[in-house]
Amino acid sequence: MKWETVIGLEVHTQLATKSKIFSGSSTAFGAAPNTQASAVDIALPGVLPVLNKGAVECAIRFGLAIGANLNRVNVFDRKNYFYPDLPKGYQISQLAKPIVEGGALKIIVPSTGSGQSEERVIHLTRAHLEEDAGKSLHEDFHGMTGIDLNRAGTPLLEIVSEPEMRSSAEAVAYARALHALVTWIGICDGNMQEGSFRVDANVSVRPVGQTEFGTRREIKNLNSFRFLQQAIDYEVRWQIETLEDGGRVTQATVLFDPDTGETRMMRSKEEAHDYRYFPDPDLLPVRLDEDWIAAVRATLPELPAAMQARFQRDYGVSAYDATVLTGSRALADYFEAAAKACGQGKLAANWVMGELSAALNKAELDIAQSPVSSAQLGALIARIQDGTLSGKLARQVFEGLWEGAGEVDAIIEARGLRQMSDSGELEKIVDDVLAANPKSVEEFRAGKEKAFNALVGQVMKASRGKANPAQVNDLLKAKLQ
Amino acid sequence: MSLTPDDVKRIARLARIETSDAEAQATQVQLNSIFGLIAAMQAVDTRDIAPMAHAQEVTQRLRDDVVTETDRHAAFQTIAPAVENGLYLVPKVIE
Numbered sequence: 001m002k003w004e005t006v007i008g009l010e011v012h013t014q015l016a017t018k019s020k021i022f023s024g025s026s027t028a029f030g031a032a033p034n035t036q037a038s039a040v041d042i043a044l045p046g047v048l049p050v051l052n053k054g055a056v057e058c059a060i061r062f063g064l065a066i067g068a069n070l071n072r073v074n075v076f077d078r079k080n081y082f083y084p085d086l087p088k089g090y091q092i093s094q095l096a097k098p099i100v101e102g103g104a105l106k107i108i109v110p111s112t113g114s115g116q117s118e119e120r121v122i123h124l125t126r127a128h129l130e131e132d133a134g135k136s137l138h139e140d141f142h143g144m145t146g147i148d149l150n151r152a153g154t155p156l157l158e159i160v161s162e163p164e165m166r167s168s169a170e171a172v173a174y175a176r177a178l179h180a181l182v183t184w185i186g187i188c189d190g191n192m193q194e195g196s197f198r199v200d201a202n203v204s205v206r207p208v209g210q211t212e213f214g215t216r217r218e219i220k221n222l223n224s225f226r227f228l229q230q231a232i233d234y235e236v237r238w239q240i241e242t243l244e245d246g247g248r249v250t251q252a253t254v255l256f257d258p259d260t261g262e263t264r265m266m267r268s269k270e271e272a273h274d275y276r277y278f279p280d281p282d283l284l285p286v287r288l289d290e291d292w293i294a295a296v297r298a299t300l301p302e303l304p305a306a307m308q309a310r311f312q313r314d315y316g317v318s319a320y321d322a323t324v325l326t327g328s329r330a331l332a333d334y335f336e337a338a339a340k341a342c343g344q345g346k347l348a349a350n351w352v353m354g355e356l357s358a359a360l361n362k363a364e365l366d367i368a369q370s371p372v373s374s375a376q377l378g379a380l381i382a383r384i385q386d387g388t389l390s391g392k393l394a395r396q397v398f399e400g401l402w403e404g405a406g407e408v409d410a411i412i413e414a415r416g417l418r419q420m421s422d423s424g425e426l427e428k429i430v431d432d433v434l435a436a437n438p439k440s441v442e443e444f445r446a447g448k449e450k451a452f453n454a455l456v457g458q459v460m461k462a463s464r465g466k467a468n469p470a471q472v473n474d475l476l477k478a479k480l481q
Numbered sequence: 482m483s484l485t486p487d488d489v490k491r492i493a494r495l496a497r498i499e500t501s502d503a504e505a506q507a508t509q510v511q512l513n514s515i516f517g518l519i520a521a522m523q524a525v526d527t528r529d530i531a532p533m534a535h536a537q538e539v540t541q542r543l544r545d546d547v548v549t550e551t552d553r554h555a556a557f558q559t560i561a562p563a564v565e566n567g568l569y570l571v572p573k574v575i576e
Contacts, residue, residue, distance in 0.1 A: 017546045024549030033567035034558070038550040042557060054546025075534040082497055084571040097534070136574060146568030274495055279534040287540040 068103025315345025341378020
């Protein structure tokens with residue numbers, strides 16, 4: 001039987017506010033335990049929550065960026081459950097009237113093997129504001145658990161997609177696009193190690209052609225794109241095997257163990273919480289007026305989708321390249337500055353995604369930390385364009401730039417990397433090579449194309465890489481006529 | 482609508498209240514009498530009335546995003562039963 005995978009994602013993004021959602025405590029990461037937990041955060045009796053305008057504004061920014069409906073009146077509810085890192089005994093969240101409903105995100109799923117990369121639109125169900133819980137530390141405190149409430153009350157935007165993804169690759173593409181967007185519009189720092197962007201995946205399988213969904217299991221708290229992919233792949237295999245062996249999948253929450261690469265059951269539906277949601281009487285409905293929404297809209301930067309279209313139009317890059325280049329605002333800004341500096345969009349895209357990205361990856365650096373500036377890369381590409389440098393020489397200049405050896409022209413002069421432009425000098429080398437390789441010449445004349453390439457190689461070698469390959473080709477052809 | 486003893490036990494468990502069978506039975510009677518009141522309210526036709534999230538027709542005031550709180554954990558932790566390295570200690574919980 002052929003199976004189809006169905007995936008929906010719930011992403012918790014930590015909002016980049018200075019203070020918490022319902023108190024004036026700092027949200028800075030890494031403070032000593034409980035030093036950023038106020039009377040409201042630790043739920044002392046008689047305290048009242050006061051909503052942070054900055055958190056609401058983040059949600060508005062997100063809603064506008066995905067073309068969603070912003071609920072002009074939205075409501076906070078209490079989600080009740082007992083856990084030591086939740087001192088109130090309930091989490092303030094939004095159920096019936098979330099701040100954001102609907103909207104969509106364009107994703108590009110990379111090609112697998114020989115196929116083309118594919119563009120898809122994933123619809124969003126909703127995004128709602130809520131508070132984070134504290135942290136439980138299960139290391140040994142004489143058999144007890146340590147509770148740090150610094151994180152309690154940190155504002156989160158929970159973003160829920162429709163179950164529209166059909167493979168782990170699509171789920172990862174969606175998560176990446178969402179990550180790029182929330183960091184792009186400045187509502188989340190995107191730091192996955194620190195838990196600023198946490199993904200829950202709802203996964204089910206069904207026979208191809210069946211319209212009803214299969215029973216889903218929810219994989220909790222995935223904090224890297226690689227784990228997201230691995231966890232879904234494992235879970236899909238497990239569900240298909242279970243069903244093909246005649247078993248049944250029961251609704252459950254599971255955890256992914258990165259060490260074993262497996263998912264395991266956390267709780268089944270029978271033990272699932274009954275959260276007894278109800279509107280929080282401590283908080284009034286939130287009203288978004290049109291002036292406020294318009295003011296927030298005016299502060300939004302050009303969005304990734306608009307920038308992708310512009311990059312394709314203005315710089316002639318492919319849809320896939322445009323997506324890669326808008327992976328982050330820093331990368332997009334870098335590319336655009338380099339492209340403008342040299343006037344060669346396609347070549348700039350190749351260098352940014354090729355040589356530069358490879359060097360950054362190898363050195364484990366972010367684009368913002370690149371030792372080669374966008375102006376320098378632009379200048380380098382301009383020297384390729386005007387014929388001063390071949391691709392090979394340009395890579396040597398790039399190495400110089402990376403090492404901080406100075407500006408492009410200075411490196412070319414200091415290291416003698418100028419492409420040979422004197423045709424007399426080149427002609428002499430060609431003559432020498434032809435005289436030294438009579439066998440190749442004879443073979444070429446007898447019809448062996450390969451022999452020609454060998455001669456080109458010899459000339460390039462003799463010029464120490466400085467000959468212009470196109471010029472060498474022309475000259476050799478002329479001499480061998 | 483009325484509650485069974487099992488419903489009462491389940492609600493008690495969700496609220497982490499230990500209940501004996503006798504208490505559950507007594508509570509069942511009391512809770513069921515409240516349902517009479519709820520039934521009377523549910524008899525009112527509310528089809529064209531939007532539910533209210535709050536009893537007052539006012540909207541939430543918002544706070545500027547500014548840090549105003551200082552570190553008072555030492556004072557807060559004087560009433561905690563057990564504390565170590567700034568952490569509140571609680572009986573071991575593993576989900």
